[in-house]
Amino acid sequence: MDIKVLGTGCASCQTLERRVREAAEQAGGDASVEKIEDMQQIMEYGVMSMPALVVDGEVEVAGQAPSVQELTDLLSA
Amino acid sequence: MLESLADGLIYGLAGVSESSHWGQSLHFFVYETLKIGLLLGLVTHLMGLINSYLPVERVREWIASGRLRGSEHLVASGFGAVTPFCSCSSIPLFIGFLQGGIPLGVTLSFLITSPLVNEVALALFIGLFGWQVTLLYAASGIVLGTVLGWALGRMGLGRFVEDWVWEIAENRAEETEADARSLWERLPSVSREAMGIVTGIAPYVLAGLAVGAGIHGFVPTGFFEQYLSGGNPWAVPLSVTLAVPMYANASGIIPVVQSLVAKGIPLGTAMAFMMAVVGLSLPEAMMLKKAMQTRLLAMFFGTVGVSIVALGYLFNWVL
Numbered sequence: 001m002d003i004k005v006l007g008t009g010c011a012s013c014q015t016l017e018r019r020v021r022e023a024a025e026q027a028g029g030d031a032s033v034e035k036i037e038d039m040q041q042i043m044e045y046g047v048m049s050m051p052a053l054v055v056d057g058e059v060e061v062a063g064q065a066p067s068v069q070e071l072t073d074l075l076s077a
Numbered sequence: 078m079l080e081s082l083a084d085g086l087i088y089g090l091a092g093v094s095e096s097s098h099w100g101q102s103l104h105f106f107v108y109e110t111l112k113i114g115l116l117l118g119l120v121t122h123l124m125g126l127i128n129s130y131l132p133v134e135r136v137r138e139w140i141a142s143g144r145l146r147g148s149e150h151l152v153a154s155g156f157g158a159v160t161p162f163c164s165c166s167s168i169p170l171f172i173g174f175l176q177g178g179i180p181l182g183v184t185l186s187f188l189i190t191s192p193l194v195n196e197v198a199l200a201l202f203i204g205l206f207g208w209q210v211t212l213l214y215a216a217s218g219i220v221l222g223t224v225l226g227w228a229l230g231r232m233g234l235g236r237f238v239e240d241w242v243w244e245i246a247e248n249r250a251e252e253t254e255a256d257a258r259s260l261w262e263r264l265p266s267v268s269r270e271a272m273g274i275v276t277g278i279a280p281y282v283l284a285g286l287a288v289g290a291g292i293h294g295f296v297p298t299g300f301f302e303q304y305l306s307g308g309n310p311w312a313v314p315l316s317v318t319l320a321v322p323m324y325a326n327a328s329g330i331i332p333v334v335q336s337l338v339a340k341g342i343p344l345g346t347a348m349a350f351m352m353a354v355v356g357l358s359l360p361e362a363m364m365l366k367k368a369m370q371t372r373l374l375a376m377f378f379g380t381v382g383v384s385i386v387a388l389g390y391l392f393n394w395v396l
Contacts, residue, residue, distance in 0.1 A: 007365070010165035039168050039367050045159055045247045048133050048173035050165045063133075064165070064270050 001031040001075065005052030016051040016065040023071035030057045031075065079115075083108035101295030107288050108192035109332065113204040114275075117282075120200035121271035127159050129263045130255070133170065136160075144385040150186040150230075154222035155181075157190030158215060161274070164192070168368050171271050176246040181238065189381055190222030193356040195340010197278055197328050205335035212346060217388055218356075221309040225380050237373035278328040284327030292336035299341040317382060320353035327354045346396050349389025357382055 005020050007013025022030040033037050050065025087093050093100040136156045145152055174184040194215050202211040338347045
């Protein structure tokens with residue numbers, strides 16, 4: 001699974017990255033988590049609210065940081 | 078009710094004298110912490126709900142639809158006020174609006190008001206300054222965004238937006254799906270985000286209230302009048318300049334400013350200072366630098382800064 005966290009240095013972006021890494025570990029499997037901070041790259045996904053979560057090219061979360069539990073469910077589905 | 082709770086805690090339970098410096102400071106701290114804690118919880122939940130029903134994608138479609146007949150600037154500015162703002166979203170919002178076919182000036186209306194009028198500032202204003210000042214602040218912010226966005230939009234500044242932004246904006250925005258969740262299904266995520274905001278700023282607010290409490294108890298009334306009142310014509314631009322580097326602590330600064338007003342600093346000067354703290358932020362400027370050329374960025378921040386100074390003088394004169 002190809003997981004990307006879109007966001008810059010703001011507090012909730014860091015929260016999302018931390019939770020996604022934790023959730024990816026819990027969900028198991030081979031998932032690669034990458035943080036994208038470059039604005040031009042971020043804008044290719046067409047999201048307007050940061051932070052955002054992209055799984056296999058699909059935007060799953062935008063503008064908030066769901067709990068580790070919700071993220072684990074999302075990544076296991 | 079909160080007032081009597083604070084009275085009981087400080088003067089009754091802790092046995093601190095009502096007339097002592099410590100008594101006044103402690104009472105201010107306890108009472109304001111309770112009140113502002115409640116208000117912050119309430120306002121962040123309310124804004125979260127509005128945002129859940131009116132996501133920014135929906136707002137963009139509505140403004141771009143052309144059905145607003147000339148009120149686009151006002152609507153964009155008004156939505157900026159109810160949209161929770163994080164400086165890291167400023168570029169995605171800026172580009173996203175242009176991508177949706179919204180004119181640069183209307184986009185700037187949104188971008189000016191969004192940080193200026195935000196849920197945290199509103200909750201702190203209601204708690205510390207009351208309803209009237211809060212309404213005045215919010216209305217000034219919305220008018221500022223509307224007028225400046227309109228004015229900047231007429232200057233043909235599109236050429237000062239970086240090329241890559243226009244290239245991305247070529248790919249038209251996709252339609253968004255409707256969110257059919259009920260109020261009860263929305264509440265958990267709204268509440269989680271709201272509590273996240275409140276806990277995130279809590280240390281700053283508490284520190285600000287502690288400093289404010291110290292000023293309330295120990296600084297004599299009217300102390301600042303001799304330095305910063307109407308007698309000093311440079312007070313407004315000076316405080317606006319001082320405000321620019323203070324963005325990170327905006328939520329801690331408002332309680333301190335309230336105490337300064339109580340001790341004699343004119344309200345207009347204080348309002349200009351607080352608007353500049355949230356509206357002229359260096360981190361936001363650094364972000365926007367990637368999408369705007371220096372000339373546009375300078376015009377954007379310059380006009381906002383000058384207008385805030387003008388508003389400060391106006392309030393000092395009228396209030």
